[in-house]
Amino acid sequence: MSADLPLVRVAEVDAGGYPVDLVATLDGGQTFRWWVESADALEGFAGPWHVRLVRDPALPPGTVAGEPPEAAGAVRDLLDLERNYAALDADLVRRDPDLADVVETTRGLRISRVSPWEALLSFLLSSHTHIARIKRMVQAVCEQGEPGPDGMPRPEQLAALGEQRLRSLGLGYRAAYLAATAARLAEQPAWLERGHAMKTPELAEHLMHLPGVGPKVAECVALFGYGRWDAFPVDRWVRRAVERRFFGGRPVAPARLRTFARERWGPLAGLAQAHLFAAARQRARAR
Structure with a gap:
């Protein structure tokens, strides 16, 4: 961990006395610009700020301290x-007691909020692919241009690089999607901004x-980039967890799972997804 970075300290619990699990939140597939030193210390990016982040038991509940204050x-x-x-979490369990064990197992998990462009x-x-490789790819892309207000290279910068340059960064076939999407957003700068006024x-x-954006990516961007908690991204982890828990292990199409989630958990579907995903990864690591 870099000693010369701004230090930001976070209380162990939030204002409601609930634990704040930094690793589960920042190193669990929601955002990809954080690296873990320990359960209480990470290095990464919050918007444009590259910081060292530690949990500090001496801080009052809900407190964040650090310089500069903007970081x-x-x-x-x-x-x-x-x-x-x-x-x-209590509301989610009241809605669905079948999730009580999942919520308790992943207690302290939060839903991170990044810019729509970073999420996209x-x-x-x-x-x-896996989280470690996603981090490497995101880091490689971020090193290609001057960061914008959200700390990410702007779409026009990536569009100017082109597919072959992006492919040389180890993105594989994903380079074509990123290059084409960046070009679209460079041509239509208000595209992502317009999404704020839309229902999920x-x-x-x-x-x-946008090129390369299917239902899972769109739901991830809606949840983590736009704060839409009624979004329900379905990947293999969540699909298997919901099939096993609610469908007797029978295969269910992702579109049906998204409908099921919205009907069952409503405005907390995204929170349920985050807990289910984290619990599934915990079980996999324990094997």
Whole structure:
């Protein structure tokens, strides 16, 4: 961990007294610009700020401290520390007691919030690979241009690089999707901004007009980039977890699982997804 980075300290619990699990939140497939030193210390990016982040038991609940204050504020936003996760998890379990064990197992997990562009770029690179490789690809892309306000290279910069240059960074076939999407956004700079005014199903359809964006990527961008908690990304981990828990292990199409999730968990479908995904990865690591 780099000693010369700004240090941001986060209390062990939020304002509601609920634990803040930094590793599960920042190193669990929601965002890909964080590297773990220990359960209480990470290095990474909150918007444009490259920081060292530690959990500090001496801080009052819900507190974030660091210099410059803008970096601490960016970490607060990333970790969604203004939200009462104790109440939200309790509400989720009231809606569906069958999730009680999952929520308890992954207690302290939060839903990170990044810019729509960071989420889109990251999840375009996420198909058919693992978190460590996604991190390497995102880092390689981020080193190619001057960062914008969200800390990411701007679409026009990546469009100017072109597919072959992006492919040389180790992106494989994903380079074509990223190059084409960056070109589209460079031509239509308001594309992502327009999504804020759309309801989630319309937003997902809007995003799927971009090259390489299918339902899973669109739902991930909606959840982590736009804060749409009624989104429900379905990957292999979540698909297997929901099939096993609610469908007797029978295969179910992803579209049916998304409908099931929205009907069962409503505005907390994204929170249920985050807990199910984290619990599935915990079980896999324990084997």
